[in-house]
Amino acid sequence: xxxxxxDMLVQFLxxxxxxxxxxxxxxxxxxxxxxxxxxxxxxxxxxxxxxxxTQFWLGYAAEVMDGDKTADDVAFLRDVWNFRNILLVxxxxxxxxxxxMRQFLxxxxxxxxxxRLSKSSDPRVAEIAEKASKECAYHVxxxxxxxxGLGDGTEESxxxxxxxxxxLWPYVGEMFASxxxxxxxxxxxxxxxxxxxxxxxxxxxxxxxxxxxLTIPQSDFAHKGGxxxxxxxxxxxxxxTQMQWLQRAYPGASW
Amino acid sequence: MSKEWPxxxxxxxxxxxxxxxxxxxxHAPDAEMAIKNARDVYTRRNExxxxxxxxxxxxxxxxxxxxxxxxxxxxxxxxxxxTFFDIPDEIGHM
Numbered sequence: 314x315x316x317x318x319x320d321m322l323v324q325f326l327x328x329x330x331x332x333x334x335x336x337x338x339x340x341x342x343x344x345x346x347x348x349x350x351x352x353x354x355x356x357x358x359x360x361x362x363x364x365x366x367t368q369f370w371l372g373y374a375a376e377v378m379d380g381d382k383t384a385d386d387v388a389f390l391r392d393v394w395n396f397r398n399i400l401l402v403x404x405x406x407x408x409x410x411x412x413x414m415r416q417f418l419x420x421x422x423x424x425x426x427x428x429r430l431s432k433s434s435d436p437r438v439a440e441i442a443e444k445a446s447k448e449c450a451y452h453v454x455x456x457x458x459x460x461x462g463l464g465d466g467t468e469e470s471x472x473x474x475x476x477x478x479x480x481l482w483p484y485v486g487e488m489f490a491s492x493x494x495x496x497x498x499x500x501x502x503x504x505x506x507x508x509x510x511x512x513x514x515x516x517x518x519x520x521x522x523x524x525x526x527l528t529i530p531q532s533d534f535a536h537k538g539g540x541x542x543x544x545x546x547x548x549x550x551x552x553x554t555q556m557q558w559l560q561r562a563y564p565g566a567s568w
Numbered sequence: 569m570s571k572e573w574p575x576x577x578x579x580x581x582x583x584x585x586x587x588x589x590x591x592x593x594x595h596a597p598d599a600e601m602a603i604k605n606a607r608d609v610y611t612r613r614n615e616x617x618x619x620x621x622x623x624x625x626x627x628x629x630x631x632x633x634x635x636x637x638x639x640x641x642x643x644x645x646x647x648x649x650x651t652f653f654d655i656p657d658e659i660g661h662m
Contacts, residue, residue: 351608354612462597
């Protein structure tokens with residue numbers, strides 16, 4: 314593999330791994346705080362699934378990079394500007410409804426992307442996606458059900474879910490903003506062009522929001538910069554100070 | 569309408585061939601969510617291959633105060649246990 318191809322693959326793997334790492338961390342923040350025990354443990358399970366997927370994506374990224382890095386090095390020894398997750402997943406949790414809305418908007422994307430990645434020309438990518446798509450199939454079912462339950466629920470829950478959708482919708486577009494890395498992945502048969510997933514995504518999200526009696530905002534303005542690493546929100550740095558605290562305070566600590 | 573979610577009793581089949589066993593209870597707004605919650609609460613360590621949920625108020629139970637009339641009469645009827653048969657040697661271990 315030529316160096317530039319390798320760099321492109323690393324960037325792609327970081328995008329996949331950082332999405333699940335950062336969202337996994339955000340969701341884990343609910344542990345012990347969710348409104349009911351059943352949701353608390355369900356969120357913790359989702360967070361653990363995402364962290365598990367991260368180990369595979371970042372583990373593979375570390376292998377492709379030169380040197381003897383591990384998934385842990387990649388997760389805990391990078392600073393904000395080297396993260397490649399979409400902005401959606403780094404946003405603060407907000408209320409329970411906003412967390413579940415974000416989860417659904419992300420799960421819906423993954424539920425369309427992962428089955429395609431399981432047919433990747435790169436056998437490692439295919440293998441990771443195959444495993445992750447089973448977990449994702451459950452996540453999207455659960456988050457969709459909750460969005461419908463709360464959206465088509467009480468006046469209060471409906472208002473909160475509509476507010477969550479209005480707040481998060483401007484972060485959806487970034488998932489489909491293809492660039493030269495996506496073009497290289499598509500050309501190599503490693504991953505589909507994200508832009509090509511949009512109509513399927515809109516159909517799925519449209520169906521669930523209709524059932525939830527929620528209105529998708531008209532504007533397709535999109536905040537961007539996370540996938541490319543150009544600009545993250547101010548929230549990611551704060552998240553990393555917690556997530557990476559141990560390695561920063563005690564470099565190399567292990568148990 | 570009560571604001572509390574109803575209570576569901578959860579039954580899980582550990583492996584194919586075994587019967588579902590009661591493992592505990594949880595709250596959920598409907599049967600579908602009760603199954604999802606049961607999956608998340610009770611099968612995290614690979615405990616099951618099938619889940620049944622029953623809304624707790626659909627279960628009728630015998631009354632603890634009827635313990636005497638219901639169960640004591642059978643205590644004195646040891647002949648109901650099939651332990652009085654001589655098993656021929658050629659049958660071997662049963």
